[in-house]
Amino acid sequence: MGNFIPNKILIIRLSSLGDVLLTTPVIRALKKKYPSSKIDFIVKQNYRDAVRLNPNVSETINYSDDECFFPKLKEKKYDFVIDLHNNFRSRRIVSVLKVPFVYFKKPTLKKFLLVHFKINLLKDYKQIPARYAESVNGLELDNEGLDLFLPEEIKADIPGNGKTIGICPGAKHFTKRWLPEYFIELGNALTASGYTIAILGGKDDFEICHTASASIKNSINLCNNDNLFKIAANMSKCKLIICNDSGLMHLAAAMKVPVAALFGSSVKEFGFTPYSPSNVSKNLILENNSVSCRPCSHIGKERCPKHHFKCMKDLTPAFVTEKILNFIA
Numbered sequence: 001m002g003n004f005i006p007n008k009i010l011i012i013r014l015s016s017l018g019d020v021l022l023t024t025p026v027i028r029a030l031k032k033k034y035p036s037s038k039i040d041f042i043v044k045q046n047y048r049d050a051v052r053l054n055p056n057v058s059e060t061i062n063y064s065d066d067e068c069f070f071p072k073l074k075e076k077k078y079d080f081v082i083d084l085h086n087n088f089r090s091r092r093i094v095s096v097l098k099v100p101f102v103y104f105k106k107p108t109l110k111k112f113l114l115v116h117f118k119i120n121l122l123k124d125y126k127q128i129p130a131r132y133a134e135s136v137n138g139l140e141l142d143n144e145g146l147d148l149f150l151p152e153e154i155k156a157d158i159p160g161n162g163k164t165i166g167i168c169p170g171a172k173h174f175t176k177r178w179l180p181e182y183f184i185e186l187g188n189a190l191t192a193s194g195y196t197i198a199i200l201g202g203k204d205d206f207e208i209c210h211t212a213s214a215s216i217k218n219s220i221n222l223c224n225n226d227n228l229f230k231i232a233a234n235m236s237k238c239k240l241i242i243c244n245d246s247g248l249m250h251l252a253a254a255m256k257v258p259v260a261a262l263f264g265s266s267v268k269e270f271g272f273t274p275y276s277p278s279n280v281s282k283n284l285i286l287e288n289n290s291v292s293c294r295p296c297s298h299i300g301k302e303r304c305p306k307h308h309f310k311c312m313k314d315l316t317p318a319f320v321t322e323k324i325l326n327f328i329a
Helices: 017-021 024-033 045-050 069-074 088-097 108-117 128-134 180-192 203-215 228-235 247-254 317-328
Strands: 008-012 038-043 059-062 080-083 101-103 164-168 196-199 240-244 259-263 284-287
Touching (some): 008 088, 045 059, 045 228, 069 088, 080 088, 164 247, 180 203, 240 317, 247 259
Parallel strands (some): 080 101, 240 259, 259 284
């Protein structure tokens, strides 16, 4: 932005949960750099809670395809727009507002080469918040990690006694999900080691969470109907969150809880590893680097293209249990 000090800044990131949470270090850095500026945020209704109570955001705006949305947005008279989504919908917003803007530069070609030809030009690729910040020249991030602010009335359902481990068995796409029976075996092994297992998820995870809870001895099923704040409050009482590469992985990071994440079809080079503050112990990433077909997608697929799913199947419960117990120790 140079010497230009904007009065009203608009940030655009429409979805999804993890992507929205990953913008919060940028929001915080902007507010520190321009403390007198008003910062608004456009997001889809489903993900609004990720930024709704953020004190650095003046107004959270629900995105709509309705034609009335754009004239009303223009009336707000923004000085500057930061498009951290960079898709058709976000570019339309930018074009309507007709003010100075910057946008997130996606490494589309490099991701394509890695997925389809296994040419890895992303070895030194930074985590997504750092890439978001690079979109705004001169913006420096601190080491405080992600932000999520909870209402005072939201309380956890579990005690913070250091003996509870959270398991999030769900993920939007099949190739990002560790096998349900593996989670069950892991959960019972951790229970035998003296931990209580809390099962966490949203409405799309009801079935898998119920199955896990019914099969893990003395576990607590805390899956709910997408109450983000309640999930986060329960995560905050856990010693560790074990999860797939999913939005709940980033939610756990936002609650400053150590994360053990299982990566199947996705890889660390895409930049979506848990982004934690410097005072949180190192996170654990578990992945199978012995299969040549990884990554098969930068998003996830509904089935394994090779029909063997070795990226997840070869991460056995015994191997993962050993790694996690060593990590906790």
